[in-house]
Amino acid sequence: MKKDVLVKVKGTQTNELGEKDSIELVTEGRFFIRDQHYYILYNETSLSGMEGTTTTLKVEPRRVTLNRMGTAEQKTTFEAGILNAGFYVTPYGTMKITVLPSKVEVDLTEQGGSINLEYELQVGQKKISDNQLEITVEHLESYA
Numbered sequence: 001m002k003k004d005v006l007v008k009v010k011g012t013q014t015n016e017l018g019e020k021d022s023i024e025l026v027t028e029g030r031f032f033i034r035d036q037h038y039y040i041l042y043n044e045t046s047l048s049g050m051e052g053t054t055t056t057l058k059v060e061p062r063r064v065t066l067n068r069m070g071t072a073e074q075k076t077t078f079e080a081g082i083l084n085a086g087f088y089v090t091p092y093g094t095m096k097i098t099v100l101p102s103k104v105e106v107d108l109t110e111q112g113g114s115i116n117l118e119y120e121l122q123v124g125q126k127k128i129s130d131n132q133l134e135i136t137v138e139h140l141e142s143y144a
Helices: none
Strands: 003-015 020-034 037-043 053-059 064-070 073-078 084-090 093-109 112-123 126-139
Touching (some): 003 037, 020 126
Antiparallel strands (some): 003 126, 093 112
16 A cells, blocks of 8 residues: 655765765655565655656665666665666766665664665766765654
8 A cells, every 4th residue: 555655865975085965855755565575756856956757765674776767767776785886867968876885774664764875886987975875754644
C-alpha cells in the first residue's frame, strides 16, 4: 500500500580544501513496500537544480539504489565498500561519476525512518568530495 509521506533530504559535500556545502530539501513523496524492499519516490525541485526529475530510492538492509528520471538521469547503488560507477545525464551534458560508500545505514519500518549515507564522489578518475546524505521519511498524518 502506497502512503503519502514527507521526505527530508539533507546533503553535505566537503571538498578537498575542507569547505562544506549543504542543501536541504523537504517535499511530499510516496512510500511503499514491494518484494520486501522499501521504496521512496519524490519529485526534485528547483532547489536541487533538478526540477522535472523524479527520484526513486530502492532501500534494502545494506544497499540503497538511487534512480533519477526526467530532466536529469542517474542510477547509483550505495553499498559500503563497493565502488559503483555510472553516468549522470543532464541537459548540459553527461558525466561519468563513481561513488565509494563508507557508510550505508538503513533504519526504516512501515512507519518511516531514516537512511544515512557517507561516500566519496569521483568524476572521471578524480575525487571531487566527501559526501553525506541523510534522508528521513515521515507520514503526513504526523503533521495534520
